[in-house]
Amino acid sequence: xxxxxxxxxxxxxxxxxxxxxxxxxxxxxxxxxxxxxxxxxxxxxxxxxxxxxxxxxxxxxxxxxxxxxxxxxxxxxxxxxxxxxxxxxxxxxxxxxxxxxxxxxxxxxxxxxxxxxxxxxxxxxxxxxxxxxxxxxxxxxxxxxxxxxxxxxxxxxxxxxxxxxxxxxxxxxxxxxxxxxxxxxxxxxxxxxxxxxxxxxxxxxxxxxxxxxxxxxxxxxxxxxxxxxxxxxxxxxxxxxxxxxxxxxxxxxxxxxxxxxxxxxxxxxxxxxxxxxxxxxxxxxxxxxxxxxxxxxxxxxxxxxxxxxxxxxxxxxxxxxxxxxxxxxxxxxxxxxxxxxxxxxxxxxxxxxxxxxxxxxxxxxxxxxxxxxxxxxxxxxxxxxxxxxxxxxxxxxxxxxxxxxxxxxxxxxxxxxxxxxxxxxxxxxxxxxxxxxxxxxxxxxxxxxxxxxxxxxxxxxxxxxxxxxxxxxxxxxxxxxxxxxxxxxxxxxxxxxxxxxxxxxxxxxxxxxxxxxxxxxxxxxxxxxxxxxxxxxxxxxxxxxxxxxxxxxxxxxxxxxxxxxxxxxxxxxxxxxxxxxxxxxxxxxxxxxxxxxxxxxxxxxxxxxxxxxxxxxxxxxxxxxxxxxxxxxxxxxxxxxxxxxxxxxxxxxxxxxxxxxxxxxxxxxxxxxxxxxxxxxxxxxxxxxxxxxxxxxxxxxxxxxx
Numbered sequence: 267x268x269x270x271x272x273x274x275x276x277x278x279x280x281x282x283x284x285x286x287x288x289x290x291x292x293x294x295x296x297x298x299x300x301x302x303x304x305x306x307x308x309x310x311x312x313x314x315x316x317x318x319x320x321x322x323x324x325x326x327x328x329x330x331x332x333x334x335x336x337x338x339x340x341x342x343x344x345x346x347x348x349x350x351x352x353x354x355x356x357x358x359x360x361x362x363x364x365x366x367x368x369x370x371x372x373x374x375x376x377x378x379x380x381x382x383x384x385x386x387x388x389x390x391x392x393x394x395x396x397x398x399x400x401x402x403x404x405x406x407x408x409x410x411x412x413x414x415x416x417x418x419x420x421x422x423x424x425x426x427x428x429x430x431x432x433x434x435x436x437x438x439x440x441x442x443x444x445x446x447x448x449x450x451x452x453x454x455x456x457x458x459x460x461x462x463x464x465x466x467x468x469x470x471x472x473x474x475x476x477x478x479x480x481x482x483x484x485x486x487x488x489x490x491x492x493x494x495x496x497x498x499x500x501x502x503x504x505x506x507x508x509x510x511x512x513x514x515x516x517x518x519x520x521x522x523x524x525x526x527x528x529x530x531x532x533x534x535x536x537x538x539x540x541x542x543x544x545x546x547x548x549x550x551x552x553x554x555x556x557x558x559x560x561x562x563x564x565x566x567x568x569x570x571x572x573x574x575x576x577x578x579x580x581x582x583x584x585x586x587x588x589x590x591x592x593x594x595x596x597x598x599x600x601x602x603x604x605x606x607x608x609x610x611x612x613x614x615x616x617x618x619x620x621x622x623x624x625x626x627x628x629x630x631x632x633x634x635x636x637x638x639x640x641x642x643x644x645x646x647x648x649x650x651x652x653x654x655x656x657x658x659x660x661x662x663x664x665x666x667x668x669x670x671x672x673x674x675x676x677x678x679x680x681x682x683x684x685x686x687x688x689x690x691x692x693x694x695x696x697x698x699x700x701x702x703x704x705x706x707x708x709x710x711x712x713x714x715x716x717x718x719x720x721x722x723x724x725x726x727x728x729x730x731x732x733x734x735x736x737x738x739x740x741x742x743x744x745x746x747x748x749x750x751x752x753x754x755x756x757x758x759x760x761x762x763x764x765x766x767x768x769x770x771x772x773x774x775x776x777x778x779x780x781x782x783x784x785x786x787x788x789x790x791x792x793x794x795x796x797x798x799x800x801x802x803x804x805x806x807x808x809x810x811x812x813x814x815x816x817x818x819x820x821x822x823x824x825x826x827x828x829x830x831x832x833x834x835x836x837x838x839x840x841x842x843x844x845x846x847x848x849x850x851x852x853x854x855x856x857x858x859x860x861x862x863x864x865x866x867x868x869x870x871x872x873x874x875x876x877x878x879x880x881x882x883x884x885x886x887x888x889x890x891x892x893x894x895x896x897x898x899x900x901x902x903x904x905x906x907x908x909x910x911x912x913x914x915x916x917x918x919x920x921x922x923x924x925x926x927x928x929x930x931x932x933x934x935x936x937x938x939x940x941x942x943x944x945x946x947x948x949x950x951x952x953x954x955x956x957x958x959x960x961x962x963x964x965x966x967x968x969x970x971x972x
Contacts, residue, residue, distance in 0.1 A: 274379035282321035288898035299560035306518035312508030318520035334948035384422035421449035607637035695822030705782030844947035863939030
């Protein structure tokens with residue numbers, strides 16, 4: 267009998283830009299499902315020794331304790347990165363080496379046979395993706411230095427079409443000799459082939475539908491995008507599973523990693539500054555664990571929305587026995603009873619939805635969860651079952667809920683049905699999160715007025731809105747047959763798998779893009795004014811722990827109270843107060859760097875009291891006044907330069923001119939010194955925060971480099 271070779275030691279490292287934005291303090295974070303899903307596939311195929319290192323966990327914790335120790339903006343400097351990668355010894359190269367080493371130490375990385383680097387978290391814009399790619403190159407270099415016998419694999423750029431992925435991976439392989447593999451497109455089967463090659467210490471052998479070719483010192487692996495290849499549920503390798511105890515489609519989260527995301531009720535209440543009157547209700551929930559995980563049970567869609575790349579793709583769903591088995595495993599082995607289901611829509615058919623809900627109820631899982639639903643397949647009976655099964659939030663696409671637009675995009679549902687289902691869900695105490703798309707082709711002023719009327723009529727039924735802007739999605743019916751719908755397709759766009767287009771008898775692409783941005787801003791501002799809050803248009807899924815806590819402690823029957831507590835909940839950026847003190851201290855200290863810059867600009871600094879998330883001040887000179895605001899970067903702020911915006915390590919400095927009489931250019935010369943002064947506190951860290959001893963020693967030793 268042929269002896270089975272030992273499984274290789276595998277680790278996935280998931281870099282994240284969370285510390286570059288407000289994510290790290292704005293909401294309690296959760297793990298993304300991509301790498302755990304791949305890990306589950308590999309474990310089922312016979313590779314059990316897998317560790318997951320996540321920047322959102324260990325690096326975020328190091329940043330919270332010592333912000334100056336984590337400076338991801340160093341990787342925005344392309345010349346410095348190239349200097350480091352070439353083995354340079356300049357101050358910039360030494361800083362990058364020290365930073366990259368610190369990140370690996372913060373993650374607790376140990377020697378493995380195969381490291382996988384995922385760029386799936388870098389989604390914002392070209393500069394953010396470039397920063398992530400440079401970070402991955404630096405990590406690969408140090409991994410090879412520390413563990414010369416390891417293999418390194420890169421993937422995760424699925425937010426762009428295959429052609430753009432291929433081009434970027436080719437460049438990365440040519441420029442980075444420490445990368446052994448790059449995976450373009452679907453990763454599962456390619457990663458499995460790599461794992462087998464590493465285990466058997468042999469050259470790579472891939473299935474026919476995976477193309478492998480040499481680029482630079484590494485191999486580029488690309489899976490064909492046939493209809494038999496799904497994005498989440500990938501066909502099993504020939505011969506079936508090596509370890510059937512791992513369910514098909516199981517997201518194998520790292521248990522040690524997950525423990526860091528298992529927030530207690532007290533942690534959530536204090537984080538969001540909720541009232542202490544919730545404590546008695548909070549104590550009734552045991553065990554006190556709000557770990558919230560993503561999991562998927564289906565994909566694809568039978569509906570025919572013309573704008574959607576999923577339209578008519580067909581539905582695949584796990585068997586209900588396997589689905590319940592996955593939920594029980596995550597509950598019993600991870601202690602998880604709060605979920606973000608990750609389905610295109612939970613209710614592709616009434617029969618499937620009712621049977622699945624009935625099984626959840628019968629199994630007495632005691633879970634709370636959210637998922638995407640569609641308004642077509644919904645009625646009073648289904649909504650009642652949803653509540654009983656623990657549904658907390660429904661995310662549903664209304665898209666453009668006016669009669670003309672719903673018909674035009676072939677949505678398959680009427681305004682009346684949408685409104686009726688929103689009312690049923692609201693009365694059942696379920697949180698309504700509606701997806702809207704402005705800028706649809708043929709959109710006109712009357713459409714916008716009707717949309718605003720609908721928003722006004724339904725404002726008391728809806729809790730949150732995602733207001734997207736239309737783009738021509740690859741493989742959507744619109745994009746597959748543009749002539750039929752009066753479009754002229756233009757060049758493909760790099761991000762989010764879309765193309766530019768001109769409308770027949772309508773605006774050209776440039777004008778259309780500008781109009782879309784303007785109309786999208788109009789609708790978001792209309793909702794903000796209507797709801798008297800910016801929260802409903804700014805939440806996405808990041809509020810999940812807050813909602814799980816409120817529903818777990820208060821229940822569906824007290825939705826009005828949940829709404830009030832949700833609106834009053836707030837978080838604080840701990841960097842604001844030390845920035846205020848640093849500015850005040852330097853402005854009042856003769857010959858400090860800031861004092862010299864202000865004197866050189868002939869300006870005075872007017873500081874306002876710090877807010878929970880922003881610091882406002884003004885630069886004033888004769889006849890000129892420049893209003894400034896410091897905030898953490900948010901999702902809508904890209905890393906690139908823009909008028910009235912200056913980027914630092916921790917803040918974005920925004921400026922608005924109030925008065926000008928020739929003095930404004932001089933005032934702007936003082937802005938870099940202002941930003942540097944506002945961030946100067948980071949060299950000493952935050953009071954009351956401590957790094958683990960093994961990391962603190964490294965930071966203290968390397969402090970001059972930062």
